[in-house]
Amino acid sequence: IAVTGVASVLLVAMVVAVAVGVNRGGSGGTSDSPGSSGSGSGGGVSSTTKSVQAICSPTDYKQTCEESLAGANSTDPKYLIKLAFQNTVKGIRSAILNSTLYREAAADPNTKGALQVCEEVLDNSVDDLQRSFDQVEAFDVNRMDEYIDDIKTWLSGAIANKEACIDAVNGTSGDTAEKMKKLLNTTSEMLSNGLAIVTDFSTIFSSLQLGSFTSRRRLMGEGEENPDDGFVQSARRRLLAVNINTIKANVTVAQDGSGQFKTIGAALATLPKKSNDTFVIHVKAGVYKETVIVPKKVNNVVIYGDGPEKTRVVNNKNYADGVQTFHTATLAVNSDGFMAKDIAFENSAGPTKHQAVAVRVSGDKAVFYNVVMDGYQDTLYAHGYRQFYRNCTISGTIDFVFGDATAVFQKCRFIVRKPDINQNCMVTAQGRKDSRSIGVTVIQNSEIVPEAGFTAVKPKIDAFLGRPWKEYSRTLIMNTFIDGFIDPAGWSPWMGNYGLNTLYYGEYQNKGPGADTSKRVTWKGIQKITPEIALSFTAQKVYLNDGWVTNSSVPYTPGL
Template sequence: MDKRFLNVQVSISNDKTIIYVKQGVYEENVEIPSNKPNIFLRGEGTDATKITGNRSVGDGWTTFRSATLVVSGDGFLVWDITIEKTAGAKKHQAVALRVNADFAALYRCYINGYQRTLWIQWSNGDDNDDQELDTLYYGEYENNGPGSSTNDRVTWKGYHRMNKKDAYNFRVSEFINNDEWLDSTSFPYPDGVQ
């Protein structure tokens, strides 16, 4: 992490380290390593607290290494923060948020980007940008806004346009066993499909 990001209020408890990230735009790449579990980033609102980065494949980074925020520490929580990739579509693939940790949750967060905005990965740590294609399930359900048209999406075997029945399987209680860990975080969450 860069020194500017560390210039925030930190509260350490027995269970987690809470980092209060003040209002501002933090133009940097942040990494939460695997030896730093139970980090909780708490912002002041998605319009007020933003972490932005512009690394991209077009600038010589791999997709894997381009992420604005990398989370490898288990038990990561983030609330009221925008995480964005500002590289733009012409810079090709660029990740805003990469999560390769267990028990990670986001609440009232925006994740903005152009290509591969969110990368959630369970892997052996290889820096192979194509490894996810073998096990990928990429589903879209009722997207809206700019770029939401699915007409020109990838043709990967794991890509799915989901209906309400498909989306039901990704509810909090069905997909991540919320009662085993998420209930203890105090994060409110809906458990339905809209």
């Protein structure tokens, strides 16, 4: 089987298994063996085929969907799940192995760096698909909306990770990019199918008459357990169970030696490789020249400073000097439940060094409160999953808020800086690749303003609210002050007509001299935002379950 999106296959198999169980249970038949085709009186093949076709019906790649289960002739639910899971993980691991082989064979450092990104993000995709599998295993129809929201988040995250690989290899020489794209082609189709299946899950349940499926059932083989199962469930229960106003530090970082550590990295290095316990790091005033990486599965880390004007973390990694964009971040968050407060992160590479990330967030349910992020091109990489920003300041030039996260910014300040020669400025570059992905950038009750150096340049530099990094780019700006330096057209194309018909951009009740929409571009994707639509993009709607935000006690506006 080719590389596939495990969640889509598993959801297919799960519902197939349930459908078969319902049909056979009603007829009083006996269980088929794992190797059986089910062609006897139980009618397993016809039941399985019918179920697969029903589930694949909402997908964009129906043939790929149905072919992925072509060999699933058994009516044994455990066998179906186990087969889908094992083959999918085998396929993705094969992609990672191929990436390793390509990297070792690469003649230039840029290609090696790009393929190193691929190894990392594809491994993250495996984790996203694994926890989607775990969620399916624990599926409870009484909590269907919450469960589906999680699965859609993680599937969207898997797509964002896959796209990060493709973005990295696109900048390489030779045929590496084409090889990797070909290798990931089926993955792309199956991940898209998975989102389609999950999105249409309620309809599927209805069409298969599975409304009575409410009990938890064990889906893996008898006696088999996922070694991470307890860890994942613990993470789900404990995520962000911390009040930002009453937190007490576990350790203190201070350059003068008054804390336990002199660098943030040294403090993080003391944590176990897997942890769901809240770990709070207080970083005293000072300028810390380091790269801070919060490792994957080291969840619920909190970093707070003495104020963003006093505590600053700085580095200058950048693409021009041979570092992949994904690895240029001064702060890289790879775990879930991360929080930052009263601190600044800066990438000081400057406007001539092209992509240079200050903060990259690749973990679910991240909260930033009173955090300053300074850079130029690509300052904040809101890579994927669910993220919340409150009272933050983000400065930059080109695409300085980009990525495919479900990211809500409330009472934040976006400062457009003076770019390099012959460069224009774009505040956002949202990167939604699939029309069913949850990704969206929502800017609410905020400010979009220029720095003094920007407005002093003659002739005037063009600046825009955003442009479509990917085909289904989605950005909403609501109740926000937009200064007069923004071009009256509002939005900029990426290249030619790319994404102009499929993007989703909207503005609602903004104010300021740059908020006039009368001269905005009139692309097909530009939306007229009604009060009802605006409400549907508020935090309580896009997050669905916003307990991870409210539990943090960060100031939060759930509605308009």
